[in-house]
Amino acid sequence: MATRWFGAPVQRSEDPRLLRGKGNFVDDIDLPGTLHAAVLRSPHARARIVNIDPGPARGLPGVHLVITATDLGGVLEPSPLLIPHPALTEPRTQLPLALNEVHYVGEAVAFVVADDRYIAEDALELIDVEYEPLPVIHNLEIASANNAPLVHADVPGNIAAHFVQTVGDPDTVFANAPHIIHETMSIERGAAMPMECRGILARWEAHEGMLTCWISTQGPIPIRNGLAAIFHLPEHKVRVVAPDVGGGFGTKIMMFYPEEILTPFAAIHLGKPVKWIEDRRENFISSNQERGQLHEVEYAFDDQGVLVAVRDKFLHDTGAYTPYGIIVPIITACTLPGPYRLKHYYSEFTVLYTNKVPVSPYRGAGRPHAVFIMERIMDRIAKELKIDRCEVRSRNFIQPDEFPWDVGLVYQDGGPTKYDSGNYQAGLDKLKAMLDYDNFPKLQGEARQHGRSLGIGIGCYVEGTSIGPYEGANVRVESDGRVFAATGVTSQGQSHATTFAQIVADQLGLSPGDVLLTEGDSQAFNWGVGSFASRAATVAGSALHLAAVKVRAKAKQVAADLFEAAPEDIELAGGRVFVKDAPHRFLTLGQLAISANPLRYAYGENARQLMSMKLAGPRPGPALPPGRGAPGLEATEFYSPSHASFASGVHGAIIEVDPKTGMVSFVKYAAVHDCGRVINPMVVEGQVHGGVAQGIGGAFFERLVYNEDGQIVNASFMDYLLPTSAEIPSITVDHVETPSPLSPLGMKGAGEAGVIPVPALFASAIDDALSPYGLRVLEMPLYPCRVYELLKEIQSSS
C-alpha cells in the first residue's frame, strides 16, 4: 500500500497550542485547594542523621504537614529496583526519606506541605537536623581503593556489580598481534538539564478511592503500577498522566524518585491535592546524572590497520544508589564494537558506589563513552600506521552484505546485540563529501601558515534502539469520523502526536489532522513501558500501525458487506470508503463506524444519511457475526520486537583552536544519520540537531564538578554551562536509510543519535588541530583551561 504521510515532513499538530502558551505542563495544572510541597535535602554527601526536629517548622502558619522517614509507616521501603541483573549482586535503592544516614548531597530528608511554595521553603529553614558527617567517597579512585571507606556499610569494596563478557578468543589474538597499545580514558559527569524541572501533582479522592497523579515523567504507566503496589490500591484506582513534559532526556524515567512517593502520600494523608515542583537548584542535586566512567583499554591491530582485539576494563560510577540497575555500563560494553568487525573482545566492568547523585540514563546512556573509546582507537591506529583516519575505518567496517551481524554480546534488553541492517561506508562517504574532507589538509596547511589551528574530526557509531519488551496501541473511529488513537508511551518534545497520527492516517485514508492521539495517560491506555532508549517511535509506532491495519481490515470487511463487494475491492481515501472504480457511491468513515455498531438506535446526521442510502440490509443470524469481533471500528494491538534494531551514523566537524587560550569554535558541523525508515524527516532532523547540541555541551561546556566533600561546586546555570545559540554551530544533516527487517515499518530509533558521537569527534578534531604539538585527548569533557593544561604538559615534557 502506498503511503502518503509516512515519510512526509508534516507540520506538528502540537505547535499551535504550545506557541500560544497554552501548554499543559504539570505546574500549569491548577486544582482548587492545592497545597505546595518542598523537600529538605541533605547538605552532606555522607553523614549519620543524629536527630531531626520538625517542631518549629510544624508551628509556622500556613504549614500543613512536615514528615520525616518515621512518619511514612509502611511506605518507608526502598524504592523498586527497576532492572535486576545477575551481575548486580549488591543493588541499593533509596528510601523515600533518609532514615539513619544520608548518602549524597541532595538526598531527601524531610517533606513539607504548605499553602504555597514560599511558605514551604520558609518551613524548611526551621527544620533542625543534626548530622554527624562521615568520610566522603567522591570519585572512582577513592571508591575503588583498598580499604576505602564505604558508601553503604554492607557493600564491601563499594562494588555494586561486576560483569564480564567475552567474544571470541582475545587472549590468543593479543598474544600474536603485531601492534598493541594500552591507554587510560575517562569520561566525567554531566546532566540532562531539561528546561522544565521535575514535578508532580497528586490528588486523592477518598469517596472514590482514586489516586490521580500528573507527573513530568517519561514512564507514566510503570509509575502507575508502582504506586498501586506501594499504596495497596488496585491499578484501575490509580491514574498517572504525563501531561506536556518540557524535555526528559532520560532524567525523567528514574522511577521512583522520592517525591513521586511522598507527594501522593501527602495528598492521601491531607485529603487535598499536593503539588511539588522541583526548582533548578534541586535539579542539580537530586535529578539523576550520568557519564562517569574510567576505562583501561588495550587494543591490538595488524599492519593494515585492522583492529583484531580489544580488552576494555572499566569502572562505572553509579552514585549513591542503583535505581536503574546496571543498564548504562551494559550499553557501554555492547556499544563499543561499533560499526567494526571486532571478533575478539573482552569487556569487564565494575560498578562502584560513590557519595554522589545517583546515576541513570541520560541521552546516549553509556553509548557516548563507548564511541569515544572506539573512535579514539581508530584515530590512534591511523596515526601509528600513518594511514588516513577514514581509510582505517573503511578497512574495519562491517559491509552491507554481512548483515545480520552478531556482535556476540547480550544487549540491555536481554536479547542479542545483533545488527539488523546498515551501510556504514555509505554514511562515511556522504560525510566526507559534506565536509570536503579530502581537501581539508590543504585548507589546514594554509591556515597554519597564517597562525591558525584548524582541525577536522569524525565519529562513527552504531546505536542499539527500539528495544522491547513491548508497546501497545488502541485505534478507534468514532461516529463523527474522527479517529482516536492511544498508546502508553509519552512525548517530551518528540512530536508523537504528529508522527503517530501520520502512521494511522496512512492506513485509514485520512490526513494526520483527523487523528487525535492520547498518550501518557494510564486511563486512556492501560499498558506501556515508556519513552527512552530511542524506542518509542519504533515500538509504539509499530503497535499503532498494527492496530490501524486491523481497523482498516475491519472497515473493509464491514464496507464489503454493505456494498456487496469483496473486501479487497474496498478503498479508503480522503475520509471516505467506497468500492474502487465507484467513488461516487461512498460512505464516510464515521458512517461506516456507525454501521459497524449494530445498535437498534443510531444518532446524528451520519445516521440519517445512512438510512437514505440503499445499502445491503443486515444478514440473518447474529448482528455481530462470528469473526467480526467487537462492534465498531476499533482495534488494540501490541508490538514486541524480537530484539533491538541498530541505527547508525557518522558526524564530523571542522573546528578552530587557539592554542594560547584553549578556546575552540566550530567552523562546520555535519551529521549523517541512518534510522531506517523515517516517519517525519523534519522531526528526525530536529532530534539530531538537539542531540548534537547536548553532545557539544557535554564535550566542551558542561561538566559537573564535585569537590572532596561531595558538593557540586557549580550547581547553577551560571557555572554549569549549557551552550547557547551563539556556541552551537549550524548543523547540516543528511541521511542513509537501511530499513530494519525487524519491525513492520522498517523503523529504527532516532532520539539519542545526535549526542552519541560528539565527544569522540571533538577529541578527534582537537588532536588534528593541535597535531604539531602531538596532543592525544583521552578524556571528556574538555574545556579551554584543560586544553591549555594538556598542551603545557606536552610542552614541558618534550
Add this chain to the structure above:
Amino acid sequence: MKPPRFRYCAPDMLDEALSLLDKYGEDAKVLAGGQSLIPLLNMRLAGPAYLLDINHISELNYIETEDGYLAVGATVRQRQVERSPLVKEQHPLLVEVVQHIGHMQIRNRGTIAGSIAHADPAAELPALLTCLNGEVVAQSVHGERIIKADEFFTGYLSTALNPGEILTEVRFPWITPQSGWAFAEFARRSGDYALVGAAAVVTSSLDDHCISAHIAYLGIAGLPLRVREIENMLIETTFDEKVLDEASELARTFVSEDMEDVHATVDYRRALTAEITRRVLRMAWARREH
C-alpha cells in the same frame, strides 16, 4: 527558589529613601535593577529584612554631560546607555563595555550604578570605571561623598559604601578624541561573566610615542585592578610587538593567587591575562586618531 520574607518600600523621593536607609541601613538592601540582588534572594543567599526599591525616584534617572565626565544617575538602565545617541557619540567606550554585559534582557533592567555598587570582580563596569579613574557619588542623610574608583572597590563584592548610603551617581571621565581605547574579555559563552577582561585607554604624541596609558582588569583579583606598572612601562614606547610582549608578561604577575575556580586555574588565568593585555593594547593603539 523563592525569596525569604522581607518588608518592601518604594519611595519616589530621594530624601525619603535616604532617611529610611538611615534608620534601617544595617538590615536593608537597595533594589535597583535587581539582576544581581534577586538571584541572591531567590537562592536565599541574601536575607535583608527591608528592601528599598529606588526605581521610582525619577530624579535619579539622568544621563548628563558634565565638565570632565559623563554623569549617570542611579536608576539609569544599562540598555538606556547602550541606546543613547549622546553616549554613543561622546563616550563610545562606555557603550562598547555595556554591550558586553550579560544579555539584552538583563540590560533592560540592570542599572549602571547597580553593577558598580554590586562590585562583582568579573563585572565589566567596575573595571571600566577603574580604568578611567572615575568616581561615584554616595548620598546619605549626612550629605554627599565623592569616592574615587580606586578607593571605592575594596574587595570581593565589597565597596566603600556605608550602610545608610545610596550610590546616586556614577561619573565616567571623558576620553580625549585623539585617544585610542579598547575593551576585550574572555568568556566561555556569549553573555557570561568574563574569565578575564581589560579596558585600556592610550594617548600618544604627534610622533607616535605613548604619552599616557590606562589599563584596568576584571577577573584577575578580587576587585577591579588598575595596573600602573604596565601603564608606566608603556610610556615613551611605540607599542611594538616587543613592548606588547613585555606588557603581557608583566600582566601575568598581577593575577592573584586565590583566583582559582571551576573554569580556570591561576596559571590559566595568567595565560589569558597575558593574551588579553596584548589584544586590548593593540586594539587601543590602533584606534587612536590624530
Add this chain to the structure above:
Amino acid sequence: MQEQEDTSMFSEENLISVTVNGHLYEQHVPVRILLSDFLRHELHLTGTHVGCEHGVCGCCTVLLNGEAVRSCLMLAVQADGMVLTTIEGMAGTNSELHPIQQAFQEKHGLQCGFCTPGIIMSVHAMLHENASPSEEEIRHELSGNLCRCTGYQNIVEAVKLAAERLRESHTEVK
C-alpha cells in the same frame, strides 16, 4: 511616633495595578512574590514558564513596557503601573498566530515547547529593534534564551522567516 510612621512605609503586602495583554488587573500581592509566579499563579497566565529562577535560561521572558525582561528577576510589586505582554498576548484578537509564531510552526522551531514562549517574546523584542538581523546577530541576541531540545538550528531559521515576513507586511502597510 516617627518610628511607627517609618515602619508603616515598609509593607509585606501591596495593592498593585498591572496591565497584561491589554487587560487591567488589580490585586493585593505579597511583596516577595516574583513576577513570574504572579503571572502564572495569580493571573493564571501559565504560558510564561519558569526554568531556573536565577536569570539565565530565559524561559520566563515577558515584555515590560515593550522591553524583554526576565520575570523571575522581578518582584510583582515592581510591575505596578506597568504594561506587560506575555505569550498569551501575541496571537491576534481573531486568534490568528502572530507571524513569529507562524514561522516557528513552519520551521519546526519548537519540540517540547517549554522554552518557546520566552524565546518568542525575546524574538519579538529583537525584531522590533532590528528588522533585518543576520544569522550571527540572531544567534547573539538569542543567547539569553536556552533551549535543550532543538539545538537552535530551526529557531534561527524561524527567526529569519519571521523577520522576512514582518518586513514584507510593513512595506505592504506603507
